[in-house]
Amino acid sequence: MERNAEQAQPSVCEPAQNALPVSEEKAGKSAPRKKKDLWRRIVRSRHIYLMLLPVVLFYIIYCYVPMYGVVLAWKEWRPKFGIWGSPWIGWENFETLFAQQQLTRAIKNTVVISLLKLLICFPLPILFALLLNEITGRRFKKVIQTFMYLPNFISWVILGGIVKTLLSMDDGLINNIIAACGGERVSFLTDPDAFYWILILSEIWKGTGWGTIIYTAAITGIDPTLYEAAKMDGCTRSGCIFRITFPMILPVCTVMFIMQLSNIMNAGFDAVYNLYNRNVFETADILDTYVYRLFTESSGGNGYALSTAVNLFKSAINFCFLIAGNIITKRINGYSMFTID
Amino acid sequence: MNKAENPEYCAKIVDGKVTYVKKHKMTPFDIALYVFFGLFGLLCIFPVVYLFLLSFASKADYLQAGTTTVIVLPFHFNFENYKVTLYQDNILRAFAISIFVTAVYVVYSLVLTSLGAYAFTKKNVPGLKIFFYLIVFTMFFGGGLVPLYLTISDTVGTDNLISLIIPFGINTFNMIILRNFFNQVPEDIIDSCRLDGAGEWRILFYFVIPLSKAGIATIMLYYLVAKWDDWYWPSILLANSKELSPLALKIREGLNNARGEGQGGGWDPTRVFEQGSNAAMMIIGLLPIMAIYPFLQKYFSKGVMVGAIKS
Numbered sequence: 001m002e003r004n005a006e007q008a009q010p011s012v013c014e015p016a017q018n019a020l021p022v023s024e025e026k027a028g029k030s031a032p033r034k035k036k037d038l039w040r041r042i043v044r045s046r047h048i049y050l051m052l053l054p055v056v057l058f059y060i061i062y063c064y065v066p067m068y069g070v071v072l073a074w075k076e077w078r079p080k081f082g083i084w085g086s087p088w089i090g091w092e093n094f095e096t097l098f099a100q101q102q103l104t105r106a107i108k109n110t111v112v113i114s115l116l117k118l119l120i121c122f123p124l125p126i127l128f129a130l131l132l133n134e135i136t137g138r139r140f141k142k143v144i145q146t147f148m149y150l151p152n153f154i155s156w157v158i159l160g161g162i163v164k165t166l167l168s169m170d171d172g173l174i175n176n177i178i179a180a181c182g183g184e185r186v187s188f189l190t191d192p193d194a195f196y197w198i199l200i201l202s203e204i205w206k207g208t209g210w211g212t213i214i215y216t217a218a219i220t221g222i223d224p225t226l227y228e229a230a231k232m233d234g235c236t237r238s239g240c241i242f243r244i245t246f247p248m249i250l251p252v253c254t255v256m257f258i259m260q261l262s263n264i265m266n267a268g269f270d271a272v273y274n275l276y277n278r279n280v281f282e283t284a285d286i287l288d289t290y291v292y293r294l295f296t297e298s299s300g301g302n303g304y305a306l307s308t309a310v311n312l313f314k315s316a317i318n319f320c321f322l323i324a325g326n327i328i329t330k331r332i333n334g335y336s337m338f339t340i341d
Numbered sequence: 342m343n344k345a346e347n348p349e350y351c352a353k354i355v356d357g358k359v360t361y362v363k364k365h366k367m368t369p370f371d372i373a374l375y376v377f378f379g380l381f382g383l384l385c386i387f388p389v390v391y392l393f394l395l396s397f398a399s400k401a402d403y404l405q406a407g408t409t410t411v412i413v414l415p416f417h418f419n420f421e422n423y424k425v426t427l428y429q430d431n432i433l434r435a436f437a438i439s440i441f442v443t444a445v446y447v448v449y450s451l452v453l454t455s456l457g458a459y460a461f462t463k464k465n466v467p468g469l470k471i472f473f474y475l476i477v478f479t480m481f482f483g484g485g486l487v488p489l490y491l492t493i494s495d496t497v498g499t500d501n502l503i504s505l506i507i508p509f510g511i512n513t514f515n516m517i518i519l520r521n522f523f524n525q526v527p528e529d530i531i532d533s534c535r536l537d538g539a540g541e542w543r544i545l546f547y548f549v550i551p552l553s554k555a556g557i558a559t560i561m562l563y564y565l566v567a568k569w570d571d572w573y574w575p576s577i578l579l580a581n582s583k584e585l586s587p588l589a590l591k592i593r594e595g596l597n598n599a600r601g602e603g604q605g606g607g608w609d610p611t612r613v614f615e616q617g618s619n620a621a622m623m624i625i626g627l628l629p630i631m632a633i634y635p636f637l638q639k640y641f642s643k644g645v646m647v648g649a650i651k652s
Contacts, residue, residue, distance in 0.1 A: 038467060045466040047541035055457035055511065056472060061496060062489070062508045063479040069488020083491060128381075135374055146638060147382035153630050154389070155570030157589055158623045161596045162388045165395065165616050171407040173391065180411050209385060237370070262481070270573070274593070295486055296577070304487045311485030322481055 073309035077302050086305075093302070093309040103310070106290040109283060113267040116196060121203050122260055125211030126253055130241055132212060133219050148209025156206075160274030163202055164189065190279040199275055199284075203268070214256070218249040251333050258329050262322035265314040287314050389627065395620035396422050399612040421612040422621040429618075432591060432625060438502070439588040440629075443568045446506045450564050451557065453510040458519035459545045480513045490577060500582040505574060512567070515560045522556025523549055558640035566630060592626045595619070 042049075068083075073093055075086040097103045128148075135141045151159075166173045167188040175185045188194045226244050235243065269288035276284035287310060294307035391413070395403075399417035406413040426432055460466075461473055483489070489508070497504045526549050534544050550557060572589040579585050586594075596619055 041465060042467055045463070048460050048463050048466050048469075051456045051541065051545070052460045052469075052472065054453060055460070058453060058510050059476055059479060062492065062510075063483065066484030066488035066492045067479075067482065069484040069491060072487060083488065131374060132378065134371075135378065136371065137375070140375065140378075144378045144382045146635075147385045149638070150389075150634070151385050153566055153634060154627065155566075155572075155589060157570065157572055157593045157596070158626055159388075161592070161619060161623050162392060164596070165620065166388070166391070168616070171403065171616075173406075173412060176406055176411045179407070205385070205388075209381075291486060295490075296580075308485055308487045311487070315482055315485065319482055 070308060070312050072305050073312045075305055077304040093305050094313075096302075097306060097309055102285070102290060105282070106285050106287045106310075110265055110267045110286040110288075112283075113196065113199065113272070113286060114264045116200055117203060117267070118257075118260055118264075120200055121207060121211075122257065124204060124208045126215055126249070128208055129212040129215035129219060129249075130245060132216065133245060134237070134241070145209075148212065150209070151206045152210035154206065156270040156274040159202060159206060163198060163275060167198070189277065192280045192283040195276065195280040195284045199268075199271060202275065203271060206271075215249055215252060218252040219245060222248045254329055254332060258322070258325035261325045262318055264321050265318045389631075392620045392623055392627075395617055396624050398422075398617055400614040400617070401612075403614050403617060417612065419612050422614075422617040423625075425613050425618045426595075426621045426625065432588070432622065434584075435586055435588040435591040436625065438585060439569060442502055442505050442587055443565060446509070446568045447561055447564050449506055450510050450512075451561060454512075454516045454519055454560060455545065455550060455557075457511060457516050458523050459541075459549060461516075461520050462523045476513055476516075486577075493578065499578045499580070500585070502585060504578045505568075505571075505587070509568075509574070512563070515563055519553070519556050519560050522553040522559075526552050555640045558637050562633070562637045565633070569630060588626055592622055595622050 072083050072086070074088055074090060075083070076089045076092075078086045132141065132145075135144075154162075164172075167175070169175060169185055169187045169189070174188070179185055186194075188198060222245065226248075227240060230240055230244060265287060267286040267288070269286070269292065272284055272286050273289050273292065276289070291307045291310050291314075294303045294310065298304060298307070394415055395413050397418050397420070398413050398415040399419055399421065402410075402416050403413055405416075457476075461469065463469060484492075493499065493504055493508045497507050530548060530552070531544055534548055539547070570589050571587070572593045575585075575587050575590045576593075579590070
């Protein structure tokens with residue numbers, strides 16, 4: 001059982017299976033011999049290095065060079081001089097930002113939306129996957145899965161358009177239904193309190209079906225003999241769900257939870273940006289949308305440096321959550337998310 | 342009683358022999374499940390169906406919905422909304438640009454991702470582990486919007502279509518999924534290829550990739566959808582050349598700027614309405630995905646599972 005549970009972990013960071021060369025571990029071999037071995041292995045893998053070359057170049061240019069660019073957070077942006085030449089100004093950018101009410105508002109909204117997503121959008125796919133597993137009709141299951149996965153492929157731009165069409169005050173479908181039932185038409189789109197729920201419901205619609213896929217995969221990986229044995233011992237159907245299926249997919253759930261937790265400062269730019277409007281900024285403006293506006297609306301000002309500073313702040317917090325989460329998973333599950341071997 | 346005649350049993354063929362298995366009885370719980378998932382499935386496709394209805398309706402149908410019919414039904418079926426969209430917004434040009442960018446991007450990123458994924462399946466290559474760690478690190482930490490933008494404008498420049506393609510070649514997550522697929526290819530096959538004198542490049546392109554069709558299809562769909570739906574980077578990188586806007590950006594702008602229900606042109610202004618032409622525009626944006634989805638879906642639901650599970 002234990003072995004199976006370990007097998008079911010999603011392998012975002014699965015090991016590279018790089019066994020240490022035997023020669024290095026064997027005692028009694030002289031140093032030059034070792035060196036020669038290493039050299040031989042390097043020569044033998046020259047084609048692999050050649051394959052890696054474009055990949056590594058890509059990562060250097062588009063991931064590691066921009067990573068250096070975070071120093072812009074401590075500089076004053078001068079377009080003429082670029083990142084290198086712009087003058088250092090210490091923590092001034094951060095001071096400017098934290099003095100603004102906009103940033104605190106964005107932090108608050110980001111955390112609230114992330115927590116709502118963690119509480120509501122995270123458990124739903126697990127529940128759905130468990131229930132879906134109980135459906136015996138294969139054809140029905142397949143058709144429903146096809147339908148369920150579909151919303152994931154509808155972009156937020158279009159989904160935002162759909163939501164606006166459905167909720168519009170004068171003639172949207174939802175308001176038509178409310179009016180037909182004798183209620184008053186509600187202006188959902190300009191109501192700051194309604195925004196959270198519009199966002200969460202859209203996320204549920206888009207993500208729940210697709211989210212089940214990884215848990216369904218984990219459930220398929222469970223050894224069927226477990227169920228047979230349980231049935232022999234008189235285990236009921238609900239007993240099987242709560243005592244076999246759920247515990248068996250729990251490791252996957254924890255890993256997914258940590259991944260979510262490490263995204264706490266990303267409340268979902270695309271979703272928010274396509275659903276919000278100026279009327280609901282109070283509850284809708286998150287860090288990413290703030291960064292984007294700082295960047296696109298900065299004309300000659302220091303917006304570039306400010307937006308880099310916000311981004312850095314965000315990444316730093318996310319990274320802390322990731323590390324903390326990883327330590328916790330290690331404690332609970334006995335393996336780290338990033339072990340390589 | 343003979344099992345073959347008992348209605349509680351059904352025939353099943355196991356190892357070429359007919360055996361009789363006890364049928365699963367429908368309990369109230371089962372019925373509730375069917376109803377629940379049936380409704381959920383309908384809910385998932387309803388908004389798209391509604392868009393279709395809206396895009397073929399006329400203004401009269403739309404106004405009628407507010408008073409009597411509640412849901413918009415195209416009693417006066419017409420194509421005027423599509424005509425407006427196609428004439429007014431230069432949508433066809435944006436459509437062609439999107440197709441071009443997406444096609445080139447998918448080929449480029451698939452090649453790059455396959456190279457990386459294959460290299461990382463290797464054992465015994467000195468230094469590979471370090472590269473892998475460094476690449477995984479980029480999944481969790483990056484420079485952010487501005488430094489990446491500046492790097493892109495320094496390397497490939499802005500306001501051209503190449504800038505939408507080159508800097509986004511690899512998604513690390515996709516590469517790791519593909520690597521898991523490549524790991525499924527039996528070692529024996531690769532070894533025997535090598536004995537027959539095939540080099541690493543030939544092994545990758547003639548054996549490993551064709552044997553991982555489900556994986557390639559999955560990753561292809563991911564890249565394709567991501568690029569087709571991308572409006573974020575086009576809005577930044579093509580800020581000064583609106584004529585190059587891909588479809589997703591065009592749709593975003595179209596939905597946010599009220600275009601009115603313009604006069605003139607080849608359409609009938611009494612039938613056109615803003616929500617209808619918006620719906621028509623969204624349907625045009627959805628079409629390619631909807632056309633491809635059924636074909637790739639069978640691969641990819643299988644594919645995600647193999648990719649997601651460590652075996």
